[in-house]
Amino acid sequence: MGSETFDYRLDLPSTWPPKGHPKPPFGPSALEIMRSCPLRSCFDASDGYERRLGFAARIGTVFHRTIQSFYEQPIPKNQKQQIAEEARQHFLIEYQKQIAESAKHPRERGLPIDQTRVDRAIEAIIAEALRINQEGFIYSSKSLQGRMDKQTVISPFQTEVIPNVEVEVPVNSGDGILSGRIDRVEHRRNETWLFDYKSAIRDDLPGRYERQLQLYAYMWNKTRNEWPTEAHVLYPLTGSVHRVPISEEICQQIYKDTVLLITQVEEASTRSELAIPGDTCQICDFRPWCQPFWKWQSQDASLTSALEKATLGFEGEIKEIGVVNYNWRLLISWRNSIITLKIPQERFPQLKNAKIGTKIRVLDSNLRGLRHQPQAQITEISELFIIIG
Ligand code: SF4
Structure with missing residues (x-):
């Protein structure tokens, strides 16, 4: 059933179980969804379930796309105030796109708008635009995926600074299982630092964010044939940074655990055995159709x-x-x-x-x-x- 015809009716015999199956290559975020509840990944890979993204998730998308727009539609090098205003306009364009997208989904209509989160995101975007303006960067274009990519040198601010930063860097595990894009890579005097942006408003570092960066570190090694020196999760909306341990041993182990998880999901004989009802259900928009969830609730x-x-x-x-x-x-x-x-x-x-x-x-x-x-x-x-x- 498409969004336009969605009418809040649940035809259980035709919607349970979900028919899709998650397929590689997997990104670190998709793997965390699978780790929290593999059944959720099966729903995610299936058609016929009207989705509902929360407002915070929409703002996360706006944030990442605005950053990307700095590289794709360069901002002229200017005074700080003008750069800030341009950055705000980039944000508002992406924000309007997400609001329009949200309006197409009946389950998202009427969801509350968190203006505080919007304001924080705009502040963070302006800070990021000014930082990029000072530092310069190398942009790994979408068309250059694969091992040992060449980079396209671009500056969104026509800066003369020699770039030592790569953004949106495509990486993969070399075996078809994992792929992804690292938000930011800094090359510093024989050291390589990885950064992952999270639009969450929080101070702690959940294990899932750590694992994502550890998988990025693993893929960096497989793609660039070197181990990164450091890795950090950045919360631009709160201004905090967390260092993540990325020793070779830790990253290899996370990769092995990931392969084991994928194998277990592939070998499951029923969809029900993949369900892990619990805290994750709170943020899962497949609840209306998920029979293991309702069984768990009734028992x-x-x-x-x-x-x-x-x-x-x-x-x-x-x-x-x-x-x-x-x-x-x-x-x-x-x-x-x-x-x-x-x-x-x-x-x-x-x-x-x-x-x-x-x-x-x-x-x-x-x-x-x-x-x-x-x-x-x-x-x-x-x-x-x-x-x-
Ligand atoms: S509702 Fe709960 S058990 Fe069902 S798919 Fe979502 S997270 Fe898994």
């Missing part, structure tokens, strides 16, 4: 725990349905309880085809009130799906 013996997990999603049968003052009012059976749900008619038009006995799935609401007669309170990100199969 909790403790009501207290089930009430907490119901925030991720609850599934129940409509016992009563009506409209009061332009709001749907539903009573839904769930476990041994009856959940009351009052939601705007205009926001959930899909309920016009629902009746007593219809099964629904509600995502990202909060259950409040009496434990055995809770009320579901919706938020800006809540969704409601109707099961038809």
